[in-house]
């Protein structure tokens with residue numbers, strides 16, 4: 431197995447697009463020891479406050495021009511899929527022979543990315559999620575044929591501080607991945623909103639209901655993370671036969687319940703991911 435140098439010795443990393451997803455990964459990298467002066471952000475849409483805040487932490491904010499002559503070790507594209515066509519020609523100016531190219535954009539395939547760079551370019555497509563910001567993310571990666579074992583080790587080193595990483599060989603799976611783990615945190619946050627609203631409907635004050643919903647999802651996630659038991663087993667441990675939980679699960683697990691709804695939701699997200707490409 432090829433082992434890449436620790437993150438503190440990696441770089442320079444050029445992040446193009448430091449919005450919600452790029453920003454989340456950036457925070458994880460800096461927390462894990464990526465040296466700020468070897469971390470370059472190119473994002474003309476950054477607010478002056480955010481640019482100043484990153485600058486104060488030592489991160490280099492680039493206006494683009496100076497990047498042309500200093501190819502980064504890694505170039506990470508974290509702009510919206512709709513922005514990619516505008517960004518690729520600029521990104522191609524920055525990429526050198528040694529640069530590993532990573533894109534986290536939903537729907538944009540390796541083939542389309544490759545058209546933006548030199549034919550021999552090593553390109554990895556990653557679908558991360560925003561819990562990356564606190565090191566609890568799930569990222570799935572797929573590389574083109576040019577990607578080496580060393581490149582994979584570098585991607586692992588970069589993504590491990592953001593949470594778990596899984597590699598797939600079949601890029602065709604990535605739309606479903608996007609629909610489950612890429613978009614999935616939003617489903618969990620919506621669950622919190624739905625539980626809080628249901629608590630209010632059951633007579634709880636709004637603030638207390640939100641506290642209960644939020645901490646229950648946080649606590650459920652922490653138990654799932656810390657326990658060797660499967661989700662199904664943990665669910666059974668809450669469910670006394672003939673008790674209150676069973677009464678609720680009879681509703682959630684009924685026909686047209688959560689399982690059917692989630693299947694439809696994930697299928698819709700997968701369709702949209704395919705459309706974006």
Ligand SMILES: NC(=O)C1=CN([C@@H]2O[C@H](COP(=O)(O)OP(=O)(O)OC[C@H]3O[C@@H](n4cnc5c(N)ncnc54)[C@H](O)[C@@H]3O)[C@@H](O)[C@H]2O)C=CC1
Pocket residue numbers: 446447448449450451452453472473474475476508509510511513516517534535536537557558559560612613
């Ligand atoms: N937000 C999420 O949970 C996830 C997002 N993604 C992917 O990450 C990508 C970014 O999404 P978000 O961070 O949510 O969007 P965002 O809108 O928060 O961030 C995009 C950033 O790109 C910047 N930008 C726009 N044009 C640019 C240019 N020409 N050069 C450099 N920067 C430019 C914007 O100023 C903005 O800060 C998308 O492709 C999305 O599919 C993937 C997984 C999860």
Ligand SMILES: O=C(O)[C@@H]1CCC=N1
Pocket residue numbers: 536608612613
């Ligand atoms: O909503 C989106 O399109 C992006 C991709 C996965 C999460 N956010």
